Amino acid sequence: xxxxxxxxxxxxxxxxxxxxxxxxxxxxxxxxxxxxxxxxxxxxxxxxxxxxxxxxxxxxxxxxxxxxxxxxxxxxxxxxxxxxxxxxxxxxxxxxxxxxxxxxxxxxxxxxxxxxxxxxxxxxxxxxxxxxxxxxxxxxxxxxxxxxxxxxxxxxxxxxxxxxxxxxxxxxxxxxxxxxxxxxxxxxxxxxxxxxxxxxxxxxxxxxxxxxxxxxxxxxxxxxxxxxxxxxxxxxxxxxxxxxxxxxxxxxxxxxxxxxxxxxxxxxxxxxxxxxxxxxxxxxxxxxxxxxxxxxxxxxxxxxxxxxxxxxxxxxxxxxxxxxxxxxxxxxxxxxxxxxxxxxxxxxxxxxxxxxxxxxxxxxxxxxxxxxxxxxxxxxxxxxxxxxxxxxxxxxxxxxxxxxxx
Ligand SMILES: [Zn+2]
Numbered sequence: 001x002x003x004x005x006x007x008x009x010x011x012x013x014x015x016x017x018x019x020x021x022x023x024x025x026x027x028x029x030x031x032x033x034x035x036x037x038x039x040x041x042x043x044x045x046x047x048x049x050x051x052x053x054x055x056x057x058x059x060x061x062x063x064x065x066x067x068x069x070x071x072x073x074x075x076x077x078x079x080x081x082x083x084x085x086x087x088x089x090x091x092x093x094x095x096x097x098x099x100x101x102x103x104x105x106x107x108x109x110x111x112x113x114x115x116x117x118x119x120x121x122x123x124x125x126x127x128x129x130x131x132x133x134x135x136x137x138x139x140x141x142x143x144x145x146x147x148x149x150x151x152x153x154x155x156x157x158x159x160x161x162x163x164x165x166x167x168x169x170x171x172x173x174x175x176x177x178x179x180x181x182x183x184x185x186x187x188x189x190x191x192x193x194x195x196x197x198x199x200x201x202x203x204x205x206x207x208x209x210x211x212x213x214x215x216x217x218x219x220x221x222x223x224x225x226x227x228x229x230x231x232x233x234x235x236x237x238x239x240x241x242x243x244x245x246x247x248x249x250x251x252x253x254x255x256x257x258x259x260x261x262x263x264x265x266x267x268x269x270x271x272x273x274x275x276x277x278x279x280x281x282x283x284x285x286x287x288x289x290x291x292x293x294x295x296x297x298x299x300x301x302x303x304x305x306x307x308x309x310x311x312x313x314x315x316x317x318x319x320x321x322x323x324x325x326x327x328x329x330x331x332x333x334x335x336x337x338x339x340x341x342x343x344x345x346x347x348x349x350x351x352x353x354x355x356x357x358x359x360x361x362x363x364x365x366x367x368x369x370x371x372x373x374x375x376x377x378x379x380x381x382x383x384x385x386x387x388x389x390x391x392x393x394x395x396x397x398x399x400x401x402x403x404x405x406x
Contacts, residue, residue: 001342002110004398006391009102013390016042016082016098017090026381027090031083031125032060032164039082040170043122046101050108052120056172059150060165061137062122063174066104068114068405074180076114076405078103078397079121080188080356081137085129089383091189091373091390097122099187099394103401114405116182123356124165130155138356140176142363147176181364183331183404186357187397188368189385193376194349201392202339203349203370206332208325208358209256210292214282214299215317216240218307222268222276237266237275239310243302247282250298256350257295258285287350289324325351325358331367331404338399344392369396 019038020029029035040062047054047064055063065075080096100120107118123141128134131153140150151162165171190196195203220234244261251259264280282299286292300316307314339346349370351358360366371393374384 002106002112002398002402004102004106004391004394005109006387006394008105009098009394010387010390012046012098012101013090013094016094020084022087022381024381025090026383027084027088028086029082029084029088030086030130031127032130032161032168032170034168036083037168037170040122040168043082043097043101047104047120050105052104055174056170057141057174057176058147058172059137059140059161059176060124060170060172061141061176064101064104064120066107066118068117070115071117073116074182075117075119076182076401077119077121078185078187078401079119079123080186081123081126083125083127083129085127085379087381088127088379089381091383091385092191092378093126093188095189095385095390095393096187099397102394103398106398114402116405118401118405124170125153125161126356131161135354135356135359136161138359141178142359143178144359144362150176178363183328183334183401184357184360184364184366185331185335185397185400186355186366186368187393188355188370189373189378189383190349190370190376191373191378192352195347195370195372196374196376198347199345200347201344201371201389202346202396204332204335204339204346205327205351205368205370206348207287207327207361208351208354209285209287210289210324211283211285211320211322212292212296212318213320214284215319216243216280216282217315218278219313219315220276220311221274223274225272225274228274233274234276234311235274236278236312239306239312240264240278240280242306242310244280246302246306247299250302251284251295254286254291254295256287257291259283285352287324292324322354322358325361327357327361327367328365331365331400334400334403335367335369335396337403338396341399342392342395344396367400369393369400
């Protein structure tokens, strides 16, 4: 059975990690910076070395192609991203891009030609750390964002994606829009603790959880802390505190549900003024859209009840809804077949984070492969993965892609 070259993949990961290397062994390679250009150039040179055609699209997404016997067939693709968080690791995203490259290198080693073409992709600005929002390159390709929107996103200095693409030489001419694809796969570290805790080498990702973001504002009345008896108060922060605590209880009763209040702001922040206004955010997630909409209703009911009791006027603004993602049963099946055939311990898993694959899944048959990462830690310089798992995941990718390519 054909196998990838684990040492070569590991060495390529380590070589890429030198571009933007940080003190604690991580990586800082923000999208469309000079360092990102260097990372892209290295990837492109590796693709050309094995005779792949390389095309850049209008969003700077890179497509490296190994032709199949039948060039009219839609390609089987694998990809991810080379950009990192400001204080990121060596594996998030990079593993998916270089894993896809390793598949093409392996086919090249064996002079193996598939029926359908095979492509390795590097998507632009997946992290969204420099240019919010996240997953823009794949999002424009999949038609979730339009090209003007993608080009006009700005970094904190006001530079646009389009200008920065032009500056680093990656404003391509290929159309950034949906074209036929046989199957898209993405290889990624889990970025959570489940596979490690269950001692599994490979996660067969069945989909991604849905996510709702809310902006919450409660209006009460500023008043004197010493002269306003308790029953007369309209204390917005007490209302928020009760909502936050009750919402957590509701979420704890629902398996796999998650809730985070990551921001809270008071208008005045004074020790002896009863807070008349509070703003906070809610991030709520669940893999089942029905459960998530049940939790949405629960939140609204709680807000009604508590604000009535506390004499507050609430504003609930659902600012963003990321739908639940279900990966393609055939692609999920190919990943499972590959893991079984190769004898790797495996389990089904739902992705907690967003990935380029989530954008792709709305328009083309998509599957994902996870491997464990140390202590489940990611978006951190100390992010780490075992060479053994790195190889296992790439072998699963190879065989899943071969099954799709015929
Ligand atoms: Zn990633």
